[in-house]
C-alpha cells in the first residue's frame with residue numbers, strides 16, 4: 728500500500744477557506760452563519776459549544792426568514808482565509 732502523506736501536506740499549504748469558525752478557529756467552506764454573518768460555525772457541534780438547544784431552536788436555522796442558516800462558499804472571491812504552514816491567516820477580500 729502506498730502512502731501519499733507528503734503530497735497531501737503540500738496540498739494543504741495552499742488551502743483556502745471562506746470563513747473561520749467562531750468556536751474552534753478552523754477554516755470552513757461550508758457551515759452555519761449566525762445573524763447574517765456575526766458568527767460562523769463549521770459544525771453543529773461547534774455551534775452547540777456556544778449555544779444551548781433552546782437558543783439553537785430559536786435561531787430557526789434553515790427557515791427562509793431567518794438570518795441564521797447553513798451555507799456553502801465555493802467561489803474564489805469568497806476565500807478570505809488561507810492555511811499557511813498549518814495556521815489560518817486572513818488574506819482579505821479580493
Ligand SMILES: [Zn+2]
Nearest residue numbers: 748751769773
Ligand atoms: Zn468549528
